[in-house]
Amino acid sequence: MSVQVYVAGKLVPKEEAVVSVFDHGLLYGDGVFEGIRIYGGKVFLEQEHIDRLYESARAIRLDVPLTPKDMIQAVRDTVAANGIENGYVRLVITRGAGTLGIDPQRTSNPQVIIIADTISLYPQELYDNGLALVTASTIRNHSGALSPRIKSLNYLNNIMAKLEGKDAGTMEALMLNHNGEVAECTGDNIFIVKNGVLKTPPPEAGILEGITRNAVMKLAVEAGVEVRESTMVRHDIYTADECFLTGTAAEVIAVVSLDGRVIGDGKPGPVTKDLLERFRALTQG
Ligand code: PMP
Numbered sequence: 394m395s396v397q398v399y400v401a402g403k404l405v406p407k408e409e410a411v412v413s414v415f416d417h418g419l420l421y422g423d424g425v426f427e428g429i430r431i432y433g434g435k436v437f438l439e440q441e442h443i444d445r446l447y448e449s450a451r452a453i454r455l456d457v458p459l460t461p462k463d464m465i466q467a468v469r470d471t472v473a474a475n476g477i478e479n480g481y482v483r484l485v486i487t488r489g490a491g492t493l494g495i496d497p498q499r500t501s502n503p504q505v506i507i508i509a510d511t512i513s514l515y516p517q518e519l520y521d522n523g524l525a526l527v528t529a530s531t532i533r534n535h536s537g538a539l540s541p542r543i544k545s546l547n548y549l550n551n552i553m554a555k556l557e558g559k560d561a562g563t564m565e566a567l568m569l570n571h572n573g574e575v576a577e578c579t580g581d582n583i584f585i586v587k588n589g590v591l592k593t594p595p596p597e598a599g600i601l602e603g604i605t606r607n608a609v610m611k612l613a614v615e616a617g618v619e620v621r622e623s624t625m626v627r628h629d630i631y632t633a634d635e636c637f638l639t640g641t642a643a644e645v646i647a648v649v650s651l652d653g654r655v656i657g658d659g660k661p662g663p664v665t666k667d668l669l670e671r672f673r674a675l676t677q678g
Contacts, residue, residue: 442604
């Protein structure tokens with residue numbers, strides 16, 4: 394069975410799933426998106442992703458051509474049409490085709506694109522032993538310029554930092570904000586554990602407020618762990634007992650070094666392992 398992609402209001406074989414070269418999503422990165430996991434054939438944290446999608450759209454003054462209810466149905470239909478049991482959905486909304494100028498008022502027909510696929514994960518070895526990170530010199534977008542809370546189609550900020558990580562031989566890179574505080578990684582949120590307290594930067598630090606981040610914070614509270622959103626600098630990570638990342642693709646993955654400093658005892662820590670287990674249980678729920 395060929396892969397079916399939702400575009401222009403219907404499911405079509407992927408070879409026929411096309412948008413205009415005049416679409417401002419392509420020309421200017423003018424649009425928003427979501428990445429969502431499918432576990433056991435079900436859309437994981439569906440409402441949370443739909444809410445964030447519509448919030449991102451609202452923030453860039455993009456009118457989504459479907460109601461949230463119809464969007465949810467379109468996502469479910471796309472997953473079912475492709476028989477995806479465990480996989481990933483990419484949901485994209487573009488501004489639509491327009492002129493070659495940036496003016497969004499000269500575009501029409503915002504496009505909703507839904508792709509359901511399998512997912513490529515970090516290698517198991519990294520879950521067992523943890524990731525190394527470096528700090529990128531590329532800072533996270535200043536929220537006064539473009540709020541990192543918008544999951545927009547313009548990911549160049551993160552892409553530049555990702556390349557720095559790859560240059561250094563790491564699969565992720567830490568991004569600071571314009572104040573030199575810890576923000577997040579290029580596609581994942583960051584947490585530390587210090588003296589039994591779980592800490593993560595607040596949304597005001599200039600982060601994408603991850604759905605996985607929020608789910609893990611809830612799980613930690615349920616597990617009786619004290620959770621704080623707090624401003625942090627790299628020193629806090631260098632001297633943490635544990636560190637881990639969260640993301641739709643990554644789930645929960647330990648970080649064992651940053652900029653050549655070993656974190657804790659250099660192995661995935663007990664709180665990290667417990668939260669990964671709890672998170673996996675949630676995905677199977
Ligand atoms: N930060 C950034 C910059 C991201 O792109 C993502 C999503 N890949 C995350 C954090 C994690 O967010 P979520 O848990 O919603 O996937």
